[in-house]
Amino acid sequence: MQILTSLLAGLVFGLGLVLSGMANPAKVLGFLDLAGSWDPSLALVMAGAIAVGLVAFTWARRRTTSLLGLDMKLPTARRIDARLVGGSLLFGAGWGIAGFCPGPALAALGMGEPKALVFVVAMLLGMGLFEVLERRAAAARRKA
Numbered sequence: 038m039q040i041l042t043s044l045l046a047g048l049v050f051g052l053g054l055v056l057s058g059m060a061n062p063a064k065v066l067g068f069l070d071l072a073g074s075w076d077p078s079l080a081l082v083m084a085g086a087i088a089v090g091l092v093a094f095t096w097a098r099r100r101t102t103s104l105l106g107l108d109m110k111l112p113t114a115r116r117i118d119a120r121l122v123g124g125s126l127l128f129g130a131g132w133g134i135a136g137f138c139p140g141p142a143l144a145a146l147g148m149g150e151p152k153a154l155v156f157v158v159a160m161l162l163g164m165g166l167f168e169v170l171e172r173r174a175a176a177a178r179r180k181a
Contacts, residue, residue: 038105039105039107042105050140051140051143051144051147054140054141054144055144055148057079057082058078058079058082059079059082059140059141059144060141060142060144060145060148060150060153061136061145062135062136062137062145062150062152063136064076064078064079064136065079065132065136065137065141066133066136068080069132069133069136094111097109097111098111135152135156136152137152137153137156139160142156142157142160143157
């Protein structure tokens, strides 16, 4: 049941990304081009997503288990540190350069968008590099 529910949620999410234009890098770049021909339509998409997320997370915080009976695993960190700010800056720069963030890139990859393939490969390489560097740092901390 969990796999089926996850599949259905992913399909609905991906369909929403495609229908809203979030999987179209030209539309995203038009939204980010504040000095040029700005396209504000994605602001409505984001506002809707934030509203839905706010309601869902408020409700989820009051629960100890999911609707499927699994443990709730919500983020608990509240600290803003250099790693969070740096990661946010990298994420934003990548989004601005490519016109993709991870979810829409995967949806666009499924639609056969060639730019999405380049982005997803680069994203996976970056994630792998991060993991290698994190493991090295953890090993160095254990030795110290």
